[in-house]
Amino acid sequence: MSAVHEVIDLDEHDHRPAESGGTTPARLVARRKMNVRLVAAFVVGAVLGGVGVSELRDSRDERERNASVALVAFPTYIGGGGSGSDGPGVIQMNGQLAVINAGPAPITVGAAVGQRPGIQVRDTGQSRPLRPGGTGWIDVKLRIECSTAFESEPLSIRFSVETADRQVREVSYPVAVKGSAWHQGAEMPCRYVSYSGKGGG
Incomplete structure (x- = not known):
């Protein structure tokens, strides 16, 4: 077992x-x-x-x-004004500058100032909101020395721009004034001041 x-x-x-x-x-x-x-x-x-x-x-x-800025600007109108007190051959006129927002975000364009020998441009203090692809017109004051203002060299205009993120930036754009609406509109007043200067002499 x-x-x-x-x-x-x-x-x-x-x-x-x-x-x-x-x-x-x-x-x-x-x-x-x-x-x-x-x-x-x-x-x-x-x-x-x-x-x-x-x-x-x-x-x-x-x-x-929101921070990027791209502008295109060109003269669209000139009129009013006349000879100023800055000397012979100098005229002061009112004008407009078209500004296109070529960037991807909305912006507000404030100051616009430009200067080179023969021409000075400054805005009148009004700001313009611009949507992407939108165009705004900025009123400006022009001081033009008729003999040199419309040479081929472009005029660099400095813009003060507020972007969508509420930052203020400065952007420059070269504006061609030779052959522009400003040039065409100033031809007659420039002839007048030139003729008056010769007649006065």
Whole structure:
């Protein structure tokens, strides 16, 4: 009987490793679940990180867009005024300057000042809000020396511009005055002051 019992003990002992080995698939499943969770966490982190980076990039792009300024300007009108007290061959007239907002954000154009030998331009103190692609007309005062004002050299006009982020920036734009509306409008008054100067001499 004891011999039979020993055989049974051996059989039972033989089954134990098999039973403990039977838990291996459960461990594999647990490892797979852990791997899946890690991958899912990585994917979620990557997505969230991508969204954060995208938002930061969008915010930076918006700031740059609001801060950027691009203008185009050209003379559109001259009239009124006449000879001033600055000497012979000099006239003072009223004019207008067209300003186009070529940038991506709305701006407000304030001061406009330009000077080179023969011509001076200054605004009359009125500001103009401009949407992107919009055009505004700025009233200016001109001081023109008839003999040199309309040479081929452009006149650099400095604009004071408030951007969408409420920062004030200065932007310069070279305005061609030779052959412009200012040039054409000043021809007759310049002839008059030149003739008067010769007649007075």
